[in-house]
Structures are given as C-alpha cells and as structure tokens.
Amino acid sequence: MTGVCALSCESLDVWRGDRHLCHNLSFRAAAGQAVRLHGANGAGKTTLIRILAGLSPPESGRVCWNGQPLAKAGEVYRRELAFLGHSNGLKPNLTPTENLTAYSSMMGASPVMPIRDALARLGVAELAHRACGSMSMGQQRRTALARLLLSPARLWLLDEPLTSLDVSGVALLADLIKSHLGRGGLVIFATHQPLDLGSQRVDTVTLGGTA
Amino acid sequence: MTGVCALSCESLDVWRGDRHLCHNLSFRAAAGQAVRLHGANGAGKTTLIRILAGLSPPESGRVCWNGQPLAKAGEVYRRELAFLGHSNGLKPNLTPTENLTAYSSMMGASPVMPIRDALARLGVAELAHRACGSMSMGQQRRTALARLLLSPARLWLLDEPLTSLDVSGVALLADLIKSHLGRGGLVIFATHQPLDLGSQRVDTVTLGGTA
Amino acid sequence: MKSWHEFFTMGGYAVYVWPAYAIAAAVLIVNAWLPGRKLRRLLNDLKRRSQEQ
Amino acid sequence: MMDGVFGALVRRDLQLAYRRRGEMVTPLMFFIMVTALFPLGLNPDPALLRTLAPGVIWVAALLAGVVGLESLFKSDYEDGSLELMVLSPVPLELIALIRVLTHWLITGLPVVILAPLMGMLLAFPASAMGTLLTGLLLGTPVLSLLGAVGAALTVGLRRSGMLLPLLILPLAVPVLIFGARSAAMALAGDDVSGPLYLLGAILALTLTLAPFAIAGGLRVSLEN
C-alpha cells in the first residue's frame, strides 16, 4: 500500500423521497483515518454509505477519490473499495470457501491471504465446507467480514458491521479495523453499538434527523 | 391478564445437522420473569427460540405451557405468544398501518391499543402511511416491535430484538419489556448487546458451543 | 426354443427383446450394487470419524 | 370472530395484490401467448383450429396458473410473515385457503374471463363456450389448490421455481383431461354433464383436503 489516498465529500445534498437527509455535507477521510457515521434510525447512514460506494448518486455535490470524482475514478476506485452492506452477499447454497473464492475472482487481484486463514481469523474455520445458508446469523456475518481480509482494498465501507456479532466478534472486528488503519487504510463505518478502537482517533460525522 | 402462566422446558435435546446444541436442557419461566438466552455465535439461541415457539420440534424432551405440551396446548398457546424473529415479518409493499392491521386480524383478539398509538410509542408514527420497504432498517425493526404492543400475548419470544435499533430504540425496548413484566408477562429474549432492565431480575440460560 | 440360434435371433425380434432384457439387467444390477457400496462407504466414513474423535 | 378474520385476511391479500398489480398481468400474458402461438405451425383452417381449441385453452390455462404459483408463499417465507401466520391462533388451514382463493381471484379468474375471447380467435363456436367456461370455472381453482400444495412444500427451498412444476403437473393431469374432454364433447354436441360433474367432485375433494396438505407443507417448511 503506497501513495496517499483519501476520500472526500464535497457539499453533498441527499434526498430520500421528501426527506432532506444531508444538507451541504462535506468531509474528508485520509489514509489511516476512521470515520464513524452517527445518527438515529432513519438518519441516512445507509443512504450515505451507498453514495460513498458509488452505488447511487447524490442529489448534488460530489464524492472524490484522490481528488477524482467517483464516476471518473471508476474501476480504479472499485479496486480500492471493500463494501459490507446490511446484507452479507453470501450465496446460501455455497460454502464459505466457495463464496470467498468467487469474491476474490471478482476482485481483480489475488487475495491478500489464503481463504482458509481469513476464515480462521474470523473464527469460522470449521464451517469452511458447510453451506452458508445453514449457518447462524453471526456465523454468516463473520464469513462476510472475512472478505475484508482477502481484499487489498484500502477503503473499507461498513454498514452496521456489528449486527449479529457476539462479544468476541465485536472485539475481533475492532482489532481488524485497528490493524487496517495501522497499515494506512481508511475505514468508514456506521453503527449504533459502541465500537472501542482504543487509542485510535475516530472522526464522527453526525447525520441529523429523527426516527 | 389473570391466572399464573409459565413456560417450561424439560430435558431438551437439540441437534442441528451433526451439532449437538442443547444437551438435557431444562428451565422454567413464570409470570413476571425475564429469561435471557446467552451464547456465542452459533450456540443455538435462534434454534432454541424456534423450538420454544413450537415452530420446530426438539430431538427429545418437551416444552410445556402451563404444564401442557405445546402440541396439545396448540391454539391456547399461540394466543399467548408474541414472536419476533430475525426477520421482521413486514410486507414491503404495505404500510406499517396495513401490516399491523393484518397482524391484528390474525391475532384472534382485538388489539390492545390503537395501531396509531403503538406506532407512536415506537417513534414511527410519521411513517404510518409509507411502504415498509422504503424505510430504514431501524424503522422497520421498530414497526415490527409495535406488534408487541398490539397483542394481548403474555409470552414474548424475541430473537435479537435490538438489531438495527439506535440508542433511543434500545432504551425504548427496555422500557417496554419492563412494563410487560410488571403486568405479569414473560419475556424470553436472545441478544448479544447488553440490555439494561434496571432492577428487574433476569435469568440467564447459557448455551454452550463455539462459533 | 429349439436351438441356440433361434434363442439369439428371437424369431427376428432380437433387436427389441435383447435390449429390453439388457436394460432391465443393467438397472437391476446397478440397483443391487449401489446400496452395498454406499453402505461400505458410510461405515468407513463413520469409523474414520469416530477414530478422529 | 372468524368472520372478521376472514374478511380482514381477504382484504389484506387483495391489498397486497393491488400493490403488486403488475404481477397479476403475467399469467394473463402467458395465457394469451400460449394460445396465440399454437396456430402458428398449423394451417389456419378454422375446422382444425376449432377441434384443437379446447386442448390449447386448457393447457394454456394450466400453464398460466403454474407460472405465478412459486411466489405464493415465497415472500411470506422470506420476510418472516409465514412464521406469524403459523404462530397465529387462527387455523393455518383457513389462512392458507384464503390466500389460495385470493390468488385464484386475481390470476385464475381473469384467465377464465379471457377464455371466450381466445376461444373466438381459435374459431371455437359460441354454442360450446358455456361448457368451456364452466369447466374452467370448476377446474382452475383445483389447479390453484394443487399448486399451492406444491408451493407450500417447496417454499423453504432456495430455488424452488423448477421443482414446483415437477411436483404439481402430474397431479394436475386429471383436471386437464376432464376439462379438455368436456369442451371437446360440447363441440361435438354430446352431453357434457359427466365430465363436468367429475370436475365438480374433484373440486369438492380438493377444496376439503388441500388446505390440510397446504398447512402441513407450510409447517414442515418452517421446521428447517
């Protein structure tokens, strides 16, 4: 991982139906930085994360990766991005190993570590050969999180990554985030639960709005 | 709400595939009592809750409502039961009001409070006439929780009720549980997050097992 | 049947009779052979697993 | 009380159907397409078409009924409503029956209504149309009910779309045969009361037994 990298939002305006979720929102996250999106239910965290990922466009304003608007950065940006949404993106008929193999084949780069090691790190090594559909919610979430370890992406966008994780799972994820930041990565995440990143500084972007 | 009521498990054996999740598990919850199911990811909380609801049978042992096995208690038991699973049970095409109306028509009893009030109590009154599919995850969870207020059921079975709820949502649910217990209800819930029920005593059933 | 020749030609119906018998034999043999093989495999598998524990 | 439940459930199902009114059109389109496609390979000799019409219309109605069935309980399963249905004090048999009947109302009935039009295109004479309609009116609910049994049994499977026809088409054969036969007999000017009574008897039988099979299937599907 070389070179500086940064994600910046410039005066974003976000609407959902008749609700004005963000008004002139600007922020910037650079290498080694963690940003937490904060806000009540319905504040617009998920919406914002999807805009940051380039899945949907904002009403006005722009999102830039290394100074380039997302639309232009295109493939370059997607190569740097690891996204974890509300849903896990696992095929219930495939095993974790198969799911992650398929993921890494779409990544356009070879996986950073062997899939088996990634699963072991997340504590689901013994499930490697069972269909994902027959795993518990937490086990599925852990499998989805293993993607972060495979991808060389520098930017992690995590939407409520703690959902269904038990206490040890939460601690594990905090570790992963810290070491990613230590390696010069960027993490933007939304969560309602407290996530203790120790001494790591976390910027908070608060989205207004009520439930 | 009159009469004593109690749910008891007698020497349950639960298997999932080749995993032995509960071995000879027995516990009892009576009116006014809260039971928390505790265990790591994959320990078997969801499986157990579904067995308690009568959705699937245990390998051996039995679950009794007021001393009667579930299979016999049948409709009587279902009348006393409010169940909230991993999924919300909301039709994305219907509005919260429509969803809850349909629910209360299946309840076999008239709702305890007007639907509008229940939605207001959960803080989603203003969404009453929007399609559930266009609400945020937390808003959907709140709508699903509003069912608890409509139903006269004495037994609440909640599987990770805190998922996607923000801080105020968690406090709200704690309040609801406390007042339900105060009225002589029973609550059995599984959650990984701490849920502060104040002075209320909470029994914990710990399920063994690793991730 | 009067002769082996007659037996094999089946009075001109050999192309229908013998395939019918052949397919029947094949199906019956496969059905007889599969469960034994499955049983052996399963037993081996279970033995291996019980030794691992 | 049961009365209120009945009405409320029917209302909800119709409401849902209205919200997704687009999906209701699919079976209808299918029906039209299948009926329209047949004469293509044939010479458009009306006398020939006429004799084929009963079979074509019945097969088309059967296929149109099957195509939309997969989703009958699927969304309930996926969004968790099915658990609520199973855990409600109202008998699951009743809930399931209502669901099937509303499904028939919004997919089967339009097909029946459109049948005379398609019959006309196939040169089917107006004199026999009554039998065709009666037959469809008796037969398509049976198809819906049988289909619902299959849908209930496969709802927990991840990709049931394909399994479903395999399960229900063999069961649907008698309906198809009696239905098509009655229309063909009407065409020939014979007495059609026999097959129509039989269709009615099958309808009565299915109407009483299928709800239990459907409810059983739904319960089993949730066990997993």
Added chain:
Amino acid sequence: MMDGVFGALVRRDLQLAYRRRGEMVTPLMFFIMVTALFPLGLNPDPALLRTLAPGVIWVAALLAGVVGLESLFKSDYEDGSLELMVLSPVPLELIALIRVLTHWLITGLPVVILAPLMGMLLAFPASAMGTLLTGLLLGTPVLSLLGAVGAALTVGLRRSGMLLPLLILPLAVPVLIFGARSAAMALAGDDVSGPLYLLGAILALTLTLAPFAIAGGLRVSLEN
C-alpha cells in the same frame, strides 16, 4: 487477468448450479411435462400431433427457459451479492453475460438436447429434426438474454411483475414465431434458410447489445 476472471466466474456459476443439480434436471422435467400435456389435452392422433409439434416444442422450450429467469438476479439482489458484483473492478457487462450464458448452459442446452426425443413422442419426423434443433440452438439463447434484460430491469422493483412480461414478450414473440415457423416449414419440406438466418441475426444482435442493457438495468436497480 480477464481470462482468469472469466474462468473463475463461470466456475462459480457452474458450482452454484451443481449444488442445485437436482434443480438442473427440473427444466428438463418441465420441458417433458409441458410437451406431454399437449397430447393429453388434445387428441393423441399422431398425424395431428406432428403438425402441432413445432409450436408445442417451442412453447415448452420458452416456458422452461422463462420459469427460472425471474430469479436470475433476484437472489443476488436479495442476498447482497449484486452490490458486490456492481462494485467489483470486473466489468459488470462481463459478469452479467457469464451469468446468462451459464444459465443457458444448464437450462437451455439440456432442453435443446432433449428436444429430438420429445419430437419423437410427438411423431415429429426425423427429417425435419435438424431444423428444429438449429432453431432452438439459435433461439433459446436469445430468449435467455432477453429474459435477463427484463430480470435486470425489474430486480429492484417491488412492483416488478408488470414490466417484465411487457418488456420481454414483444421481443420474444418474433423469436418464437421464426422458430416455430422454421420447424413448420421443414415439416412441410420448404426451404428454411430464411427464418434460420433471421434467428441467427437476432442472436448476434442480442448477444452484443443485451449485456449492456443487463448491466445498465442492474446498476439502475441498485440506485434505489
């Protein structure tokens, strides 16, 4: 690199299909059953069946292909894989094309292979079988691609059903007509190169344009 991606994606899709191999057989079953329904509903006279065979087989092939299509991207959308596909550096067009082609390989191709057998059951003469096969080989991929465009456009809509048939049917009908026509012409002993060339041209056109439409549809579906 693209090579490896291609292989890996095809492998995943085939793997997925293999996991559900039971269900791979089912389009075939479906095809067989639909073809079998027609003689049941109609008159089992071989001479008549023969003339109907092109229409029957084409309709059955269309149905077998379409029944599973709705879910082509639906499950990806629902389990979140679609987001991963869109956000991957590999062009979405390629991913989508692979998905459609593997879908065709496991549902369309077996149907084509089985078609001669079903043709035989319908007393379709061996002399015209070549045309039937060529037509199906050219036509079924088009149907898969068109279906995928519709599936992609409607995957995110909760009120999807409406659009899918409306979008797809007008496009699919020419394929069906040319296909069934060519087989019917072969049956009559006419020269069939005209309709077959047309089918080939339609296939070439769809194969180049559809991936873009599919990818566009998927992106739009996720925007919401």
Added chain:
Amino acid sequence: MFTWFHKLASPPYFYKFAQYVAPWTGWITLLLLAIGLYGGLWVAPPDYQQGDGFRIIYIHVPSAWMSMSGYAFMAIAAGIGLIWRMKLASAVAAAAAPLGASFAFLALVTGSLWGKPMWGTYWVWDARLTSELILLFLYFGFMALNQAFSEQRTGDRASAILALVGLVNLPIIHYSVDWWNTLHQGPTVFVGTHSDISTSMLIPLLVMIAAFMLYFATFVMRRLQVEILRRERNTAWIKELI
C-alpha cells in the same frame, strides 16, 4: 406378534434384522430369476400372434406391477412416518422410492421396445403409457423433495405429504386417463389377453413376478440399512456398532 413388530420398528433391531435376512431373500430372488428366465426365454413356446416378441412380457409386466404396488407401499410408509412420527417408516419410504422409480422406468422402456414391433411405434399416447409416465414423475417428485432439505426429518415430512396427495390422486389419474382414451381411441389395440395365455407362458410370468417382489424386498432392506446408518449416525448404538 405385536411386540415383535414393535421391536422390528426400532432402527438398531431392524438394521441387524436386515443384515441377516437380506442375503437370504437375495439368493432366493436370484434362484427365482433363473427359473423364470429359463421358463420364459427357453421353455415357453412362441406366441401364435407375436412370435418371440412377446417374451418381453417377463420383464415388462413384473416391472409395471412393482412400479404401482411400490408406489402404494412407499406412500403408506411415508404416511405412517408423517402421522405417527415413526422414523423407520420414513426411512422405508425413502429407500423404496428409487426402486419403484427404476421399475417404472423399466416398464416404460420395455413397453416401448415392445410397442415398436407390435404397434409400429415406440410411443403412443395411450392410457396405460400415459399413466405410467405420470407415475414415474410422481416418483421423481418424491425423491427430489425428499432430498431437498438440509434436515432429513424435514425432507421426510414434506415428501410424505406429497406422496399422500399423490396416492389420493393416483386412482383419479388412472381412471381419467383410461376414460380419456376410450373416448378417443387411438390406433392402439392391446394384443395379449389373459384368457388365452397358455400355462407354459403363465408360470414363468408368475415366477418372474415373485422374483421381482423379492428383489424389491431385498433391496429395500439394503437401502434401508444405508438410510438408517445415515440418519442415526449420531446415536449411541451406531457408535457401538463401529
């Protein structure tokens, strides 16, 4: 008697029972097959109408009969498993299905091989042919559903419901198809009739039918052993067995 049945219904006991009995029935099957084939293919005289073509009867008719009685057997076993939650009965149904399907397949294949010389075509849409084809699909549906779930118990219960619905439907299918055909007589005329079948033709047929029945019994037991082992793999008695 009752206690014996009760004991037999317990998986460990049945497993051992089958272990002892299956070889015996297996050898008897083989013996009967040999006798039947010798009688049917060598001893029996050619049919006065069909010549030697009629000899397909010795596999066709037993297969056809076993395919039908096999379905009833399977559906009843599945129903017992569903209603009384008897695990062994569900296993019996799962074990019987592939065998029944094989017989249905054989009836179809041998029948159409017989049809070509007799009727001039491999296939006509005749009543029996059609209902046999439908029976095959009913078997396929049962087998597909039985294996479709991750938990075997669920698959058993789901497929049992299907089998019972199919059982109710089977006579309806049979008569509808029959009736449809008589109204719409195709080019088919059944040639072989029972009455004028000679004893030397009949006896091998009866022997073959007995052989097919015993074959079915033998390999249902064999398959059942597999099923029992698979289903009970976590129980104590299996661990002891190994």
